[in-house]
Amino acid sequence: MLLTADIEKKFQGGVGVQADLRVPDNAAITILFGPSGSGKTTILRCISGLEKPTAGKIVFKERDWTNLPPQRRPVGFLFQDYALFPHLRVRENIAYGTRGRMEIVDRVAAMLKVSDVLDRNPRELSGGQQQRVALARVLAREPELLLLDEPLSALDAATRDHVRSELAQLLRSLRIPAIVVTHDWVDALTLGDWMIVMAGGRILQTGPPQEVFTRPQHREVAAAVGVETVATARLLTRAGGVAMLEVGSAQLAAADPGTDNMEFYVCIRSEDVTLEKGRAQQSSARNHLRGTVLAVVPVGVLTRVIVDVGFELVALVTRQAVEDLQLAAGAEVFAVFKASAVHLIVKGI
Amino acid sequence: MLIGLPLSYWVAFSKWRWKFFVEAVVALPLVLPPTVLGFYVLIALGPQSPVGRWYESIAGHGLPFTFEGLVIASVLYSLPFAVQPIAAAFGSVDRKLIEASWMLGVSNSGTFFRVIVPQSWAGVMTGLILSFAHTLGEFGVVLMVGGNIPGVTRTLSIDIYDQVQGLNYSSAAVTSAVLLALSFVILCTVYGLNRKVWFFAADRRH
Numbered sequence: 001m002l003l004t005a006d007i008e009k010k011f012q013g014g015v016g017v018q019a020d021l022r023v024p025d026n027a028a029i030t031i032l033f034g035p036s037g038s039g040k041t042t043i044l045r046c047i048s049g050l051e052k053p054t055a056g057k058i059v060f061k062e063r064d065w066t067n068l069p070p071q072r073r074p075v076g077f078l079f080q081d082y083a084l085f086p087h088l089r090v091r092e093n094i095a096y097g098t099r100g101r102m103e104i105v106d107r108v109a110a111m112l113k114v115s116d117v118l119d120r121n122p123r124e125l126s127g128g129q130q131q132r133v134a135l136a137r138v139l140a141r142e143p144e145l146l147l148l149d150e151p152l153s154a155l156d157a158a159t160r161d162h163v164r165s166e167l168a169q170l171l172r173s174l175r176i177p178a179i180v181v182t183h184d185w186v187d188a189l190t191l192g193d194w195m196i197v198m199a200g201g202r203i204l205q206t207g208p209p210q211e212v213f214t215r216p217q218h219r220e221v222a223a224a225v226g227v228e229t230v231a232t233a234r235l236l237t238r239a240g241g242v243a244m245l246e247v248g249s250a251q252l253a254a255a256d257p258g259t260d261n262m263e264f265y266v267c268i269r270s271e272d273v274t275l276e277k278g279r280a281q282q283s284s285a286r287n288h289l290r291g292t293v294l295a296v297v298p299v300g301v302l303t304r305v306i307v308d309v310g311f312e313l314v315a316l317v318t319r320q321a322v323e324d325l326q327l328a329a330g331a332e333v334f335a336v337f338k339a340s341a342v343h344l345i346v347k348g349i
Numbered sequence: 350m351l352i353g354l355p356l357s358y359w360v361a362f363s364k365w366r367w368k369f370f371v372e373a374v375v376a377l378p379l380v381l382p383p384t385v386l387g388f389y390v391l392i393a394l395g396p397q398s399p400v401g402r403w404y405e406s407i408a409g410h411g412l413p414f415t416f417e418g419l420v421i422a423s424v425l426y427s428l429p430f431a432v433q434p435i436a437a438a439f440g441s442v443d444r445k446l447i448e449a450s451w452m453l454g455v456s457n458s459g460t461f462f463r464v465i466v467p468q469s470w471a472g473v474m475t476g477l478i479l480s481f482a483h484t485l486g487e488f489g490v491v492l493m494v495g496g497n498i499p500g501v502t503r504t505l506s507i508d509i510y511d512q513v514q515g516l517n518y519s520s521a522a523v524t525s526a527v528l529l530a531l532s533f534v535i536l537c538t539v540y541g542l543n544r545k546v547w548f549f550a551a552d553r554r555h
Contacts, residue, residue: 050448070451083449087467096463097453141453 001025002177003145007046007056009039016054017042017201023179024194029171031192031209032181035224039201040181044147047179048077060145076143076176080150082134084122090133091118097141108136112170127155128163135170146171146178152187164190165346185213185225189265189345197221210265214312219299228304228314229268232347235261242286242339250310253286254342263347272341273315275305276334277325286339289313293331296322303327309335352424357432357476358461361439376433378426387493390422394494414494422494426487427480434479438472439465471542478542482535485528 003023010016017039023030032040045051047058049070058065065073084093094114095105109115112132117125125133131151138146151167152160168191171178180191188195188209195209199220205212213230216222233245233252243256247266254266279288291309298304303322305315313335317327325333360372378386395401408417442465450460466473491504505528512521 048452050451070448071454071456075452077449077452079445079449081445083443083445085446085449085464096450097455137453 007053010054027194031188031195034198038198074144076138078148112136148180227267228270231311233266248311253339257344265345267343270314270316274336357435360436383490387490431476431480435476438469442468
């Protein structure tokens with residue numbers, strides 16, 4: 001294990017956090033996923049030493065960190081709003097923790113493409129630049145573990161997509177294990193190769209992101225991740241704003257992603273999938289996939305229906321629909337969804 | 350300043366539950382009549398007290414009615430004027446910046462001088478100037494502890510009192526005018542600092 005953190009944290013008058021977190025050695029980027037208030041930031045702060053657990057033990061690479069002050073943990077912490085020192089210029093910000101080793105400042109500045117703004121004030125930078133400066137400042141200290149608290153939430157939607165793929169590339173090239181806190185499932189799928197889902201101060205599920213999304217073990221996980229169908233896809237053609245993709249043995253249409261990549265994750269929210277008996281005559285939905293029902297699982301007032309259409313597709317329908325369509329394992333149905341309901345995420349950047 | 354800065358740091362960041370007790374003690378001179386404070390300081394520094402005896406054994410003379418004794422009394426009396434604005438400024442420094450400094454491996458004291466003080470510069474200056482200015486104008490404590498020895502413990506405000514007692518109005522008027530002008534300049538500086546109109550103005554806004 002790279003990191004084990006058995007953390008119990010009690011708060012005055014509120015729900016506490018109780019989590020036994022394990023990050024395997026081969027997990028380069030671990031996603032700590034959950035809605036706000038689920039305790040994921042508390043866990044991150046306990047690992048960094050900024051917060052003291054009420055009880056528990058934190059072990060990183062067989063070293064006991066439990067009673068170490070934050071200064072003595074070789075951790076790089078990227079704050080949500082980056083926390084650059086406003087009274088220092090960019091260069092002094094990056095050099096802050098280096099004890100005067102200026103050659104490393106130049107090296108990380110070049111790596112993060114901020115060499116040309118070293119003499120500016122942090123205030124004068126764009127959101128994306130501020131994030132790179134904050135990362136440079138963290139890397140200049142040569143940490144053994146990176147902790148990123150909602151690294152993309154301070155950015156506007158337009159820059160977020162761009163910065164997200166940059167961050168993914170950077171984190172993969174660094175070879176420093178990272179733990180990323182996020183509540184955005186696109187972040188989770190793009191950045192992570194190991195995922196821990198939290199809600200209400202507890203860990204609900206752990207595993208590779210694609211598996212967590214496709215096979216949520218709890219209703220809370222399914223609700224938290226928001227999409228239940230995640231499958232790998234290969235691009236076949238792009239024409240007229242529509243991309244055709246091969247997913248398992250099926251083909252489906254999606255909005256043109258506008259990139260040259262060939263490999264994608266297709267993500268489909270189960271609410272967006274309609275089930276029909278027999279092929280509809282005319283419909284604006286581009287995807288009509290014939291399949292066999294694998295399982296029918298009641299979830300509160302609704303029912304999850306897992307259909308094998310060449311890949312495993314999850315649909316969320318009412319109980320009434322289950323009765324009307326006589327849905328049961330082995331039944332034949334058509335799964336219908338619009339091309340715009342298919343969300344594509346570039347795979348393996 | 351040597352006492353005020355660490356004390357302010359402690360007041361701003363300590364999580365000790367009885368902190369309010371110390372805060373109240375520090376703030377006492379604000380409400381206590383100066384003569385009361387002066388009386389206790391006089392007793393505390395006098396030859397009967399341990400502090401007074403200890404000082405007498407190393408310096409060869411007692412503390413009351415000397416310049417040193419006056420300084421100690423002034424520090425106590427002016428402490429709230431330094432501690433309150435400085436602690437308030439320390440407390441308003443963005444917690445994230447302090448934590449960022451820790452996470453970059455910088456100790457508490459390093460963080461204090463490299464982040465907290467630069468971020469609360471205006472508050473620190475306000476505290477130092479106010480406490481200095483306040484020392485200029487004090488009367489009761491000085492009279493109690495310092496006595497009124499020309500050239501040693503006679504302060505400006507006591508000088509004015511003496512002049513008026515001696516019906517020497519013109520001399521009192523001159524000293525008063527000097528004090529008035531000085532106080533006004535000092536307060537202008539303090540208010541200007543807090544509006545950030547002086548030299549480092551543009552840099553400090555977050």
